[in-house]
Amino acid sequence: MSEKVVLETPVLRKNDELAAQNRAWFAARRCTVLNLMSAPGAGKTTLLEKTLPRLAARRRCAVIEGDLQTDLDAARIRATGIAAHQINVNSCHLDARMIAEAALRLESESPDLLFIENIGNLVCPAAYDLGEHWRVTVFSAAEGADKPRKYPRMFHQSDAIVLNKIDLAPYCDVSLDELLESVRAVSPHAAVFPLSSRSGEGLEPWIEWVAAREVR
Amino acid sequence: MSEKVVLETPVLRKNDELAAQNRAWFAARRCTVLNLMSAPGAGKTTLLEKTLPRLAARRRCAVIEGDLQTDLDAARIRATGIAAHQINVNSCHLDARMIAEAALRLESESPDLLFIENIGNLVCPAAYDLGEHWRVTVFSAAEGADKPRKYPRMFHQSDAIVLNKIDLAPYCDVSLDELLESVRAVSPHAAVFPLSSRSGEGLEPWIEWVAAREVR
Numbered sequence: 101m102s103e104k105v106v107l108e109t110p111v112l113r114k115n116d117e118l119a120a121q122n123r124a125w126f127a128a129r130r131c132t133v134l135n136l137m138s139a140p141g142a143g144k145t146t147l148l149e150k151t152l153p154r155l156a157a158r159r160r161c162a163v164i165e166g167d168l169q170t171d172l173d174a175a176r177i178r179a180t181g182i183a184a185h186q187i188n189v190n191s192c193h194l195d196a197r198m199i200a201e202a203a204l205r206l207e208s209e210s211p212d213l214l215f216i217e218n219i220g221n222l223v224c225p226a227a228y229d230l231g232e233h234w235r236v237t238v239f240s241a242a243e244g245a246d247k248p249r250k251y252p253r254m255f256h257q258s259d260a261i262v263l264n265k266i267d268l269a270p271y272c273d274v275s276l277d278e279l280l281e282s283v284r285a286v287s288p289h290a291a292v293f294p295l296s297s298r299s300g301e302g303l304e305p306w307i308e309w310v311a312a313r314e315v316r
Numbered sequence: 317m318s319e320k321v322v323l324e325t326p327v328l329r330k331n332d333e334l335a336a337q338n339r340a341w342f343a344a345r346r347c348t349v350l351n352l353m354s355a356p357g358a359g360k361t362t363l364l365e366k367t368l369p370r371l372a373a374r375r376r377c378a379v380i381e382g383d384l385q386t387d388l389d390a391a392r393i394r395a396t397g398i399a400a401h402q403i404n405v406n407s408c409h410l411d412a413r414m415i416a417e418a419a420l421r422l423e424s425e426s427p428d429l430l431f432i433e434n435i436g437n438l439v440c441p442a443a444y445d446l447g448e449h450w451r452v453t454v455f456s457a458a459e460g461a462d463k464p465r466k467y468p469r470m471f472h473q474s475d476a477i478v479l480n481k482i483d484l485a486p487y488c489d490v491s492l493d494e495l496l497e498s499v500r501a502v503s504p505h506a507a508v509f510p511l512s513s514r515s516g517e518g519l520e521p522w523i524e525w526v527a528a529r530e531v532r
Contacts, residue, residue: 139355139356139357139436139438140355140438140459140463140466140467141355141456141458141459141460141463167466168439168466168467168468168469169465169466169467169468170462170465170466172462172465172466192408192437192439192440219439220355220438220439220463220466220467221408221437221438221439221440222355222356222436222437223384223408223435223436223437223440224408224437224439224440240357240458240459242357242456242458242481242484242488243356243357243456244357246386246388247356247357247436249385249386249388250356250383250384250385250386250388250436251356251384251385251436252384252385253384265458265488267487268458268484268487268488271483271484271487272458272481272484272514273514298488298489
């Protein structure tokens with residue numbers, strides 16, 4: 101893979117420059133940006149569906165949806181009454197250029213809290229700064245307690261980690277204590293929110309954390 | 317992303333050449349190779365743990381385990397009495413060069429059925445031919461019925477699709493009929509095996525399919 105490392109370095113350097121520009125552009129508009137990352141099916145969209153209505157009184161929200169195919173997720177977000185822009189990309193991650201373009205489409209909404217739902221992938225998105233202020237990893241308890249140690253980079257870089265679908269743990273032989281230990285081992289600094297978007301259990305501390313985010 | 321596409325083309329071309337060499341090398345040794353791909357936590361290792369002992373009387377098996385970090389999976393496979401070689405890579409996918417090197421480590425075992433457990437990632441591994449004869453996507457029903465349409469490439473390229481963790485479907489509001497329809501839409505030609513590695517339900521047809529695989 102030495103070739104690939106050599107080839108990708110300039111791509112990542114250019115991405116970092118664009119991400120810094122994005123961050124300044126968002127800050128000038130007092131728009132706080134959260135980058136939500138996860139494996140496919142960890143429940144990012146459902147988490148947003150449950151979170152957005154409860155933020156509506158306090159923050160003006162908008163969402164950028166990244167997917168390889170379909171606009172199913174943007175349609176789900178719009179059904180909550182929140183502005184959403186879908187981008188479909190032939191890529192395993194979002195990058196700063198895609199966000200620069202998508203942000204312009206939502207500028208007229210003047211959001212003060214912008215969520216970016218990244219491509220479902222627990223590996224590649226971690227390497228691409230989008231110009232966000234806060235990084236969040238969403239993890240499904242059904243994926244198993246060993247995964248944070250096996251895919252440490254995304255967890256390590258996150259400010260917050262949502263342990264979603266905790267209601268499924270008993271049906272998957274997953275120990276929540278073991279999962280929390282695994283998360284703490286790779287990401288001792290992150291805020292951790294065990295919850296179930298489906299049942300609503302544990303949502304409150306997560307929503308309070310999000311509501312308090314500011315540009316940094 | 318135009319840069320990235322341009323840069324990756326020679327990498328993929330070289331990979332395809334090495335994959336063709338691998339395929340010939342395996343065929344010369346009458347070793348049938350299956351490439352197992354999935355998102356993180358879909359249950360590839362557990363499926364192998366349940367499958368390998370039931371093949372032992374008929375096939376001489378071995379496993380190449382790909383992970384970013386840890387050798388947890390190879391240890392789990394060895395506990396079943398089957399030879400396993402772990403590779404740890406700083407990459408979002410396995411490639412043909414990694415397999416060429418790993419296959420040499422298992423040559424003395426003379427396997428006639430070699431499983432490759434790819435990195436947990438529903439996007440990138442689909443672009444890299446490893447020199448396998450059969451491609452399998454393992455999907456967890458807990459990931460949601462919409463995912464095959466959202467991540468179609470891996471499903472479309474697979475000879476077989478294992479719909480794992482079907483016992484979780486009722487706890488996730490996932491309709492198996494809808495999931496099957498979604499799979500059929502993107503992959504009408506594949507053999508589809510709904511099963512639960514945990515409960516054992518539906519394992520038999522999958523094991524019969526695997527046992528009958530030959531070099532092609």
